[in-house]
Amino acid sequence: MSDSTAVPRRTWQRMTASGRFVVEAVTDEILRVAYWPANAQPHRSWSLAPSATAPHAVDVAIDDQGDHASLSTNALQVTLTSPADAESLGLVIARKDGSAVLEQASIRLAANGRPVWTSALVEGEVIYGGGERTGPLNKRGRSMTFWTTDPLPNHGDQTGAMHQSVPLLIGLVDGKACGTYFDVNERAEADIGKAPANTLTYTPESADLVAYVFAGPTLGDVLRQYTSLTGRMPMLPRWAFGNQQSRWSYMSADEVLAIASGFRDRSIPCDALYLDIDYMDGYRVFTWNPERFADPAGLIQTLREQQLRLVTIIDPGVKVDAAYSVYQEGIAKGYFARKADGAPFQGWVWPGLSCWGDFAQPDMRSWWGDQLRGLIEAGVAGIWIDMNEPAQAGIFAPPSVKISHGETLPDDVVHGMLDDPITHARFHNTYGLEMARATFEGLRRWRPDERPFVLTRAATAGSQRFAIVWNGDSTSSWDNLRLAIPLNLGVGLSGFPMTGGDVGGFWQNTTAELLVRWTQLGALLPFCRNHSAMGTARQEPWAFGEPYTRMCREAIERRYQLLPYFLTLAHEATLTGAPMARPLSWIAPTHAESLACDDEFLLGEALLVAPVLDEGAASREVLLPPGEWFAWESSVLHAGNLRISAPVTLESMPLYARAGTILPLAAVAQSTDGMTEQPLTFHVYLTENNPTATADIWLDDDHPLAEERGAFGVWRATAAWQGDDLTVQLERVNGQLAWPYPSSSIALHLPEGWTIASLDSADDLHGDSFVARYHVTRG
Ligand code: GLC
Secondary structure: OEEOOOOOOOEEEEEOOOEEEEEEEOOOOEEEEEEEEOOOOOOEEOOOOHHHHOOOOOOOEEEEOOOEEEEEOOOEEEEEEOOOOOOEEEEEEEEOOOOEEEEEEEEEEOOOOOEEEEEEOOOOOEEEEEEOOOOOOOOOOEEEEEOOOOOOOOOOOOOOOOOEEEEEEEEEEOOEEEEEEEOOOOOEEEEEOOOOOOEEEEEEOOOOEEEEEEOOOOHHHHHHHHHHHHOOOOOOOHHHHOOEEOOOOOOOHHHHHHHHHHHHHHOOOOOEEEEOHHHOEOOEOOOOOOOOOOOHHHHHHHHHHOOOEEEEEEOOEEEOOOOOHHHHHHHHHOOEOEOOOOOEOOEEEOOEEEEEEOOOOHHHHHHHHHHOHHHHHHOOOEEEEOOOOOOOOOOOOOOOOOOOOOOOOOOOOEEOOOOOOEEHHHHHHHHHHHHHHHHHHHHHHHOOOOOOOEEEOOEEOOHHHOOEEEOOOOEOOHHHHHHHHHHHHHHHOOOOOOEEOEEOOOEOOOOHHHHHHHHHHHOOOOOOEEOOOOOOOOOOOOOOOOOHHHHHHHHHHHHHHOHHHHHHHHHHHHHHOOOOEEOHHHOOOOOHHHHOOOOOEEEOOOEEEOOOOOOOOOEEEEEEOOOEEEEOOOOOEEEOOEEEEEEOOOOOOOEEEEOOEEEEEOOOOOOHHHOOOOOEEEEEEOOOOOOEEEEEEEEEOOOOOHHHHOOEEEEEEEEEEEOOEEEEEEEEEEEOOOOOOOOEEEEEEOOOOEEEEEEEEEOOOOOOOEEEEEEEEEO
8 A cells, every 4th residue: 555645756736726747757658647636635555566656777867847748658658737826737648659547537627626537539449448348348338337236136238347447447549548547545436438429437425536547558567567566466376277176055065075076077168166155164254163164174185186277266254153253353453443432333144233344454464364374274275256346245134134235335334454444445446456465465374386276256456466256146147158258358358367157157047058158168167166055056067968078078178278378368468468368359459350359358369259149050250360270160251350150059169269370289188287287289380471470378386486486487498480381499588497298290281281200300298398390281
């Protein structure tokens, strides 16, 4: 947390009657634009990473001419207008090449004295981001509320606010991207060209307003710039990239073991099983039900012998129960959110009458982390945190209590230390972030030799430093399957690279066909977990028998083949903030159809995924972005910038590898533990137009200190085709990890008509460096 009122150099500022406007070059590419009222409390940022406040070298030239001024850096040219008697600031922000970042932006004060941001939307501009949102990926023409919300009973196209509220909006026009991030905790509304059509208006319920503008100019640059402030996902444990299985709830150790056998007996790969709220004793967090889970450590040991991990849920609501130590201690130490009169606030959630952990207090966070010790010592691999918007649930309340499901805490509830209080209205959006911080730090403290795994429902800017996210309670419907694509792409473009939703859908009964289609899609999203609500039909991958079990298995197997690629993309995200699943516009930012595409995505830059989203489909229309694309199964080459109709059966899903890429594919293993036991295959996709390819492959020893210790490797695969000669090479370019695969093989994918005449020479394909030379001929 930083006090962002300090004004360093490289800053322009104007005092007005009510406060001051400040413009600061944070880096050459990042501008901070702020308004602070004269007598307001300093704005505290919960979202910024500690590294964000470190000074960066930046060359700034400021020319202040009274009511107008200019400020320039190596990347940006800014014109400021602030007439002496006006309570407003106008900005024109351009890149050094003259292209507009924001053609016109302003902060002005509304009638209630609060600052409002507006910026012009230009013709053809699309707007991405905002966190977790339904509707199309392009949010232009819509409005959004920034207020973490459990949108019950379920989310649909018009849902206004969901669990992950991230005030980052990314504009993309003429192939160039820029971003605006509002570092505001309070509730806010954004109108993104809904009325009027060419203006973006951001209206927070805060007295001050701090915005960061990112110059881009690519989507990747905007994410890099944004995450340089709010932080990046740390590398996750390897098992997190495997298939995960959950249900509300697996009710006993025996049931969990039966689920484990369900996977292993049918050879369906899986890495982790989840325990939902019923593993606890009366929904008391940090306890186990003594009858149904009598020996948690024994259960976890048995699962580990089958290469399965166990994840348990923890909610922020603590049961009001004088005989329960977590409640007793929390009360004694003042660690629960309190009413305005200082008494602990009581509301309703799964355990019945409950208090809410007050994660605004640093000591409380550390105490909460300590409560995890028992779970960690039993061997729990990761923690799933939920209901942390925070959301109440009235189902176990007496009839006289009227709590609508998802209702949050009242605005006047107070958080924070007694001498540093903050109202719920100001802390609400940050609650999930601070719960994730407490959980992450607890895991790291009590198990320093393993990478923490925290899955959270509620999140805001910066939560990516501590947790990954899923999409909350979807419905088992074709509509919800379809909206999962833009939803997860939008979350990815909001700084959360590792995201996914409940495979099969949460509420209502799924069907055999929907489960297969959802598994095919879900297995290629970064986070893949099948989960469903209490009272719904079972939806484990084998729930509908054959042939559906086989189809689900095949979809999951494809994920396990792609694990080396998933791990590499995840590592890239830790360095750059790039999402693992990306919109087509990531590689085709000037291609109008790609900008508007809501039903396909790219995994990294090499793989195009076109999930089947219609019941009974016999074909699906696929938009192939500019480039050339090899169909996954048949290796048939397609030209890009084209729509094609791909025939499908229930077991197939259109998937394409981009020409000019190399994909490292592992052999299918039953868990990530077995990923490196069999040979790796380099799939090389080349054409006459795309005759070269380079792919870096990241692998590490899965330890939190892998990078510091050099226990990682970056291997660079390159391929080049010229005339009749085609060469594929592998070399280590960084790190000291031994190449773990027993051997490698190469699969060449070339346009129709080309064949391999001979393999002239191949060094030993057993090590981590080789050169393979092919002679290829036409016909
Ligand atoms: C919430 C979660 C859901 C979970 C349920 C019970 O609805 O979103 O995933 O199963 O609570 O804990």
